[in-house]
Amino acid sequence: MSTPVLQVRGLTTRFRTDRGELTAVDDVSFDVGRGETVAIVGESGSGKSVTALSILRLIPSPPGRIAAGEVIFENRNLLELDNASIRDIRGNKIAMIFQEPMSSLNPSLTVGIQVAEPINEHRRTPWAAALEKAAELISRVRIPDAQSRLASFPHQYSGGMRQRIMIAMSLGCAPSLIIADEPTTALDVTVQAQILDLLKQITQESGTALMLITHDLGVVARYADRVIVMYGGRIVETAPARELYKKPRHPYTVGLLTSVPRLDGDTRRRLIPIDGQPPDLARLPAGCAFAPRCRAAVARCHHERPKLEPVSPTHQKACFADAELVVQ
Amino acid sequence: MQNSLSSEVRADARVSATDEVLRVSELKVHFPIMSGVLFKREIATVKAVDGVSFALNRGETLGLVGESGCGKSTTGLAVLRMLTPTAGRILFEGADIAKHDAAAMRAVRRRMQMVYQDPYGSLNPRMTVRDIILEPLEVHGLADDRAAARARVDELLRLVGLLPDMADRYPHEFSGGQRQRIGIARALALEPTLIVCDEPVSALDVSIQAQVVNLFMDLQERLGLTYLFIAHDLAVVRHISDRIAVMYLGRIVEIARRDELYARPLHPYTQALLAAVPVADPEVEAARPRMIVTGEVPSALRPPPGCRFHTRCPSAMPVCKTIDPELTDLSNGRAVACHLHAPVRG
Numbered sequence: 001m002s003t004p005v006l007q008v009r010g011l012t013t014r015f016r017t018d019r020g021e022l023t024a025v026d027d028v029s030f031d032v033g034r035g036e037t038v039a040i041v042g043e044s045g046s047g048k049s050v051t052a053l054s055i056l057r058l059i060p061s062p063p064g065r066i067a068a069g070e071v072i073f074e075n076r077n078l079l080e081l082d083n084a085s086i087r088d089i090r091g092n093k094i095a096m097i098f099q100e101p102m103s104s105l106n107p108s109l110t111v112g113i114q115v116a117e118p119i120n121e122h123r124r125t126p127w128a129a130a131l132e133k134a135a136e137l138i139s140r141v142r143i144p145d146a147q148s149r150l151a152s153f154p155h156q157y158s159g160g161m162r163q164r165i166m167i168a169m170s171l172g173c174a175p176s177l178i179i180a181d182e183p184t185t186a187l188d189v190t191v192q193a194q195i196l197d198l199l200k201q202i203t204q205e206s207g208t209a210l211m212l213i214t215h216d217l218g219v220v221a222r223y224a225d226r227v228i229v230m231y232g233g234r235i236v237e238t239a240p241a242r243e244l245y246k247k248p249r250h251p252y253t254v255g256l257l258t259s260v261p262r263l264d265g266d267t268r269r270r271l272i273p274i275d276g277q278p279p280d281l282a283r284l285p286a287g288c289a290f291a292p293r294c295r296a297a298v299a300r301c302h303h304e305r306p307k308l309e310p311v312s313p314t315h316q317k318a319c320f321a322d323a324e325l326v327v328q
Numbered sequence: 329m330q331n332s333l334s335s336e337v338r339a340d341a342r343v344s345a346t347d348e349v350l351r352v353s354e355l356k357v358h359f360p361i362m363s364g365v366l367f368k369r370e371i372a373t374v375k376a377v378d379g380v381s382f383a384l385n386r387g388e389t390l391g392l393v394g395e396s397g398c399g400k401s402t403t404g405l406a407v408l409r410m411l412t413p414t415a416g417r418i419l420f421e422g423a424d425i426a427k428h429d430a431a432a433m434r435a436v437r438r439r440m441q442m443v444y445q446d447p448y449g450s451l452n453p454r455m456t457v458r459d460i461i462l463e464p465l466e467v468h469g470l471a472d473d474r475a476a477a478r479a480r481v482d483e484l485l486r487l488v489g490l491l492p493d494m495a496d497r498y499p500h501e502f503s504g505g506q507r508q509r510i511g512i513a514r515a516l517a518l519e520p521t522l523i524v525c526d527e528p529v530s531a532l533d534v535s536i537q538a539q540v541v542n543l544f545m546d547l548q549e550r551l552g553l554t555y556l557f558i559a560h561d562l563a564v565v566r567h568i569s570d571r572i573a574v575m576y577l578g579r580i581v582e583i584a585r586r587d588e589l590y591a592r593p594l595h596p597y598t599q600a601l602l603a604a605v606p607v608a609d610p611e612v613e614a615a616r617p618r619m620i621v622t623g624e625v626p627s628a629l630r631p632p633p634g635c636r637f638h639t640r641c642p643s644a645m646p647v648c649k650t651i652d653p654e655l656t657d658l659s660n661g662r663a664v665a666c667h668l669h670a671p672v673r674g
Contacts, residue, residue, distance in 0.1 A: 043533040043534060043535060044533055158624050159624075160624050161624075188395035188396055188560070188624070188625065189395065189560065189562070189601060189604045189605055190395065190600055190601060190604045190620075190621050190624075191395075191624055192604065193603075193604035193606075193620055194620055194622070197618075197620060215533075215534055216606070217534075217608035218563075218605060218606030218607055218608045219606055220608070221606055221607060221608050221609050221610045221612075221613050222606035222607075222610075222613045223606075224610075241610045242610045242611060245608065245609050245610055245611075246611075255535065256534060256535060257608065259534070259535055259537070259538035260534055260537070260538070260563070260608060261538075261541070261563040261564055261566065261567035262563055262607055262608055262609070263562060263563045263566065263590070263602065263605050263607050264607050264609075264612060265563070265567070267566065267567055267586070267587070270542060270545075271538035271541055271542055271567065272538065273535070273536075273538035273539040273542060274535040274536075274538070275539075277503045277505065277506075277536070278503075278533055278535065278536075293535075
């Protein structure tokens with residue numbers, strides 16, 4: 001495999017709160033290969049979104065700060081760049097798509113200007129040519145009548161159309177990585193399928209890597225090549241998608257897969273919930289963050305943090321418990 | 329094991345029972361859009377619910393699914409008479425409550441309750457859990473014996489999996505899943521027959537959803553509750569429902585027993601909806617045929633003529649553009665509103 005497009009090493013992001021400083025992302029390391037779709041799954045507070053925002057240094061500071069780590073992209077550590085240089089990466093070589101398209105679009109600018117702006121800004125393309133390129137991109141995300149759409153405003157669009165505009169905007173400078181943070185959570189299910197299919201197809205055609213942040217295990221199964229499972233700010237398991245679903249090795253991953261009803265599941269079987277509550281980041285236990293809810297926990301889990309270690313060349317987990325015991 | 333067995337027995341008992349709790353027929357809820365300063369006049373009408381009919385038997389769960397704007401929540405609110413229907417009948421335990429006034433409704437409301445989506449917004453932050461659960465009892469004059477009322481709160485808390493010593497705490501001290509349990513305890517306080525659940529797990533983290541889904545199912549088993557379960561998550565609805573009604577733009581397009589609907593959806597919209605939901609298994613996903621409908625749900629202000637789904641339907645025929653298909657009964661308690669399955673005669 002060629003060098004990865006993105007290498008994250010030991011990323012640690014902390015936030016000051018009135019209850020003390022909490023670690024939202026704790027020593028997170030992973031790679032994203034060229035053209036690969038990597039899903040980061042987790043519940044609220046797992047650190048998945050903060051990881052994404054930290055990569056592009058979009059963490060509001062204060063109260064947040066990136067306390068440690070490296071984010072290597074094109075042989076440079078993004079965490080050490082000056083502000084002008086990181087601005088030159090954002091929306092150019094790394095694009096980001098957010099959950100709520102309405103608040104990511106400027107309501108007072110036309111769609112054409114917003115899609116053309118990164119092209120004008122980063123590629124120094126004159127406005128007329130940038131707008132022409134924008135029309136091309138708008139039709140590429142399958143919005144009919146692209147030319148006449150340039151002059152319309154975001155409020156004239158539905159949620160799904162706005163997210164298409166966000167995708168068009170992200171493609172403007174032919175990025176090598178797109179980070180999509182819950183891009184379809186606010187959309188209806190038939191529209192979700194349209195948008196994710198479009199995103200997957202476009203990234204595949206252009207060889208763009210996609211980092212998909214989601215809580216939906218079905219979306220992960222349909223679109224991801226590789227999966228990173230986060231819990232309490234840490235990676236607890238990572239594997240190729242098929243391997244993860246077939247042979248999950250971390251009790252939290254196993255718990256997620258058995259607690260969520262499936263469209264093709266056995267309806268006579270009771271759901272097996274994960275007991276307890278997601279962790280409070282301000283009061284994380286000394287050992288494994290999942291230990292208080294874990295059915296497989298042993299004494300060691302409560303006072304020592306397991307490291308992410310390989311169970312196969314492609315599969316890693318952070319867990320002391322016996323894998324066979326976990327999977328039952 | 330014990331649980332699944334008894335629920336099968338229960339399902340069988342249900343088929344023979346004709347104990348109907350709710351029958352909604354030709355329900356319409358229209359919202360006028362007014363304009364003008366001095367003389368308000370109606371310039372348009374949103375037909376949020378436009379001719380919906382279904383029935384619910386005692387101890388049964390009917391899932392109501394559809395995308396935003398389909399009218400599923402409005403249907404739930406109208407059934408509880410938190411909205412006044414424009415037309416139609418709502419037979420609840422045999423009496424038509426569609427035209428009941430406030431006083432008549434108060435007597436009925438004891439037996440029909442609601443569980444809301446948002447466990448944060450639906451509990452008063454300045455009331456203790458005890459006061460929240462006592463409130464419905466007080467409104468209905470059932471809390472005069474304070475000792476008995478206290479005991480009832482303790483009992484309700486235990487019933488939903490909380491501890492009686494949590495009663496003097498405030499909602500902010502609880503997690504989302506626990507708050508939803510408090511909302512359920514409040515709904516159960518008056519021993520209702522029918523509970524309308526409007527997206528009761530969709531605001532919860534995935535690892536917590538199963539806890540609350542299991543609680544709903546256990547409570548139904550123990551108390552013989554009847555649920556109208558409104559949700560957009562088709563996998564959750566499948567898990568909890570006996571029958572399912574699929575709504576699109578104010579209409580029911582298909583209604584069927586759970587297993588039949590999921591194994592053999594007949595309406596093209598039902599098919600599209602099910603195909604759009606990904607299954608949490610990459611191997612199953614790779615083998616699944618993909619069917620993607622184009623476009624989005626049209627505005628309820630101007631629903632398309634004929635069949636409301638024809639603008640997005642891959643099987644649309646000329647007739648679909650002009651004639652609105654009726655919800656037609658097929659065999660086995662199944663009904664579908666589609667010209668493909670009930671051709672127009674003549």
